[in-house]
Amino acid sequence: MNSMFTFSWSCGGYTFQVLFKAPGSTPAIYVAEAIKDAAQEVLYPDGIILLNVDGDDSEMQSILGDDALQGALKRLGTKTGLYTATIGPDQKNVETKVVESMPLADFITGKLRETDVLADMFKAGIQQIFTSKKIVIPAPPGYHFQKPSGDSASHFIRAEEVLSHSQVVDFLALALLVRMGKRENLKTIYIDTMGISSVAYALRELLRRSQSNNIIPRIVSFHSHDGLDKIDSPMPGTAYCIISASSSLSLEQKWIEKTRCKSDDVVTLATFKGAVGDENAIFTFERPDNWAEHGAIPTLGTRGLRTLGERFQQEQMPLKKVTLSRDHHPLSTTKDLAQQFWSLPFLNVDVATPNGRRRTFYAEGTLLVKNRTFQKWLEKELRSKVPASIQGIIYQNDSASLTLARKCRNYLKKFKVELPWGMHSSDTYERHLDTLDSKRGLLILAAVIGQGHTLLGISRDLRARHEGSKLYLIGLQVCAEKSESKFLRSNLSNTKDGTNGFNLWNCLATGSAMHQSLKREESLYRTHPALKPLFDYRHSRQVNVGLGEAALLPTAIGNASLGLRKDFLFWPEGYKEGSQHVALVLATIGAILEHARTDKKMDERYCMHSDTVQHVILDPQNFNRFNDGIIQASLLRQAYPSELNYSATHEESGFMREFLLKIFSARNKPQGEAALEFALALAIHRLKIQKTDLEIVCSRTTELLTASDFDKHLLILLNLARNQPPSNSPAF
Numbered sequence: 001m002n003s004m005f006t007f008s009w010s011c012g013g014y015t016f017q018v019l020f021k022a023p024g025s026t027p028a029i030y031v032a033e034a035i036k037d038a039a040q041e042v043l044y045p046d047g048i049i050l051l052n053v054d055g056d057d058s059e060m061q062s063i064l065g066d067d068a069l070q071g072a073l074k075r076l077g078t079k080t081g082l083y084t085a086t087i088g089p090d091q092k093n094v095e096t097k098v099v100e101s102m103p104l105a106d107f108i109t110g111k112l113r114e115t116d117v118l119a120d121m122f123k124a125g126i127q128q129i130f131t132s133k134k135i136v137i138p139a140p141p142g143y144h145f146q147k148p149s150g151d152s153a154s155h156f157i158r159a160e161e162v163l164s165h166s167q168v169v170d171f172l173a174l175a176l177l178v179r180m181g182k183r184e185n186l187k188t189i190y191i192d193t194m195g196i197s198s199v200a201y202a203l204r205e206l207l208r209r210s211q212s213n214n215i216i217p218r219i220v221s222f223h224s225h226d227g228l229d230k231i232d233s234p235m236p237g238t239a240y241c242i243i244s245a246s247s248s249l250s251l252e253q254k255w256i257e258k259t260r261c262k263s264d265d266v267v268t269l270a271t272f273k274g275a276v277g278d279e280n281a282i283f284t285f286e287r288p289d290n291w292a293e294h295g296a297i298p299t300l301g302t303r304g305l306r307t308l309g310e311r312f313q314q315e316q317m318p319l320k321k322v323t324l325s326r327d328h329h330p331l332s333t334t335k336d337l338a339q340q341f342w343s344l345p346f347l348n349v350d351v352a353t354p355n356g357r358r359r360t361f362y363a364e365g366t367l368l369v370k371n372r373t374f375q376k377w378l379e380k381e382l383r384s385k386v387p388a389s390i391q392g393i394i395y396q397n398d399s400a401s402l403t404l405a406r407k408c409r410n411y412l413k414k415f416k417v418e419l420p421w422g423m424h425s426s427d428t429y430e431r432h433l434d435t436l437d438s439k440r441g442l443l444i445l446a447a448v449i450g451q452g453h454t455l456l457g458i459s460r461d462l463r464a465r466h467e468g469s470k471l472y473l474i475g476l477q478v479c480a481e482k483s484e485s486k487f488l489r490s491n492l493s494n495t496k497d498g499t500n501g502f503n504l505w506n507c508l509a510t511g512s513a514m515h516q517s518l519k520r521e522e523s524l525y526r527t528h529p530a531l532k533p534l535f536d537y538r539h540s541r542q543v544n545v546g547l548g549e550a551a552l553l554p555t556a557i558g559n560a561s562l563g564l565r566k567d568f569l570f571w572p573e574g575y576k577e578g579s580q581h582v583a584l585v586l587a588t589i590g591a592i593l594e595h596a597r598t599d600k601k602m603d604e605r606y607c608m609h610s611d612t613v614q615h616v617i618l619d620p621q622n623f624n625r626f627n628d629g630i631i632q633a634s635l636l637r638q639a640y641p642s643e644l645n646y647s648a649t650h651e652e653s654g655f656m657r658e659f660l661l662k663i664f665s666a667r668n669k670p671q672g673e674a675a676l677e678f679a680l681a682l683a684i685h686r687l688k689i690q691k692t693d694l695e696i697v698c699s700r701t702t703e704l705l706t707a708s709d710f711d712k713h714l715l716i717l718l719n720l721a722r723n724q725p726p727s728n729s730p731a732f
Contacts, residue, residue: 365400392421
């Protein structure tokens, strides 16, 4: 292996090959080989520059006089020239010499004396160092990085990956030396991790060679954010700090605040463009297309992966596959709701409410209030929980909650319970607070809620005006996570005297995957006009109009909606087959998956989470097990992208390749009725397989397509899946 670090550099319209000779002994044969390599390029460089540091004069003379080097120069002939450039002891001046003269000799000897030109040369070398290896590491599928700073991000910069060759380390140290300039009183070089200690020691050696004093700086690692508070602030001008990498440059800022040093006393080797102060870093990366951090992380459905130890390593366990089953994933919530409402238009999907909010799942509260099972529960709660001191009712301002409030008032009248304060909506009760008795109880009602913002607002407003008992009775809470319901219960029921009550008939926690899927679908619709005929009716609806039976993409058979057949594993018997169940099936699958993700009591083998660093996926066999198109499509919509990422292993990716080929080839039959949903999942990258398998699926399927509208849309989605421009013309 050649110990020379070489890189190309363009300046003034010319191209040069720079050969860096590290300090110390370097065999002349290495320099000769580097020159020969340059001579073998198709396009000769306009010049070859042998870059070295002051103090190697005798070494350079020996190299230049060596027979091997002279032979290499003869090979160059008159095609290019060789020049030496020596960085002076002050790290600013450059002494240049002509070894083999060419017309560019005057240009070289003049230009390299300019400070900006020297900095540009080092910038070219640094560019090669940081782009030659994979430095920006993505988190494993299903995870995000919990960085030492406490922040979260989808990617991590591992700068020490570039330090595997000594000549690279020496060049990086020289770049730092030129940057920091002459420092006669430097006593300590701080680093954030021992992973970059080789650079610090190389820098110290360069300082020793270039300075006349006998001060040898100490090398001290403060172990990133954890150790920053434990170091003593150095005296001004006595320390220099090298930070390996930071995506936000937060560690550099904390160092400046802690030590009160100048900004040129600290440097970060690598960061991302856009970070505050990124112009001061040695190198800046473009942020990856799928970059996410901080507030965007929760929407990814990923788990935190801590970076531990001095070298920020992560452990990872083998893939965990989960097959859904009635025995291991039962959920009475969805079973009961399905049985109560499967013959009614109870649930809808993606409904825009008049207040401007979108509900991924919208429950029709009036049907809930009329339900006999719910009414029995309500009567029991009123008999056993309503305080004797009750004076009135506050209800959420919607028609279903108003009906619920009237039922409660009429039922209480049977027991001679009067409501002297009356019955008021959440929009009007504040007008009547002057007549409210602060000691007597209140009944607060809502038929259907989401996160419960209205109820939280009522609780907040009453805090200063009412100290009596408050009983909250809610019919159904539809939310993304069960923790939202626990949070609401905790906030509304916890009081100093323990007199508040919170009772909920049912909670439907469906996860946030469906919401993400609809957003990605809408983004595709907005950016690709060719898909307008397929998506237009889905994303141009009026207020209070949901997708209904069209919540999933249609089949190729008569453009019909996907329908449910007999024997759905998670429902009891008794329902009628048909497409009227789309919203309920979506909610059922979403609730089962969310329960599997969050239930701490579930057997580790069957839960969709792992307490260790392990990628958890839906076993691809689920798509064979649940072979109704409506259930397959619901799995695609309600699973998180990490749970559908089969690109990590050849086995799972290969299985999905063959399965997708069967689905697309059978698109005109019941077996392939969810073909558009699978194609969409590939196009918006919810479903992932390895690139080679994806190419096979797309190319073989394209050969089967006809000129039908369905096949045109399928082709567009498949082309988007492999990042090709949309096309609606199948290749026959």
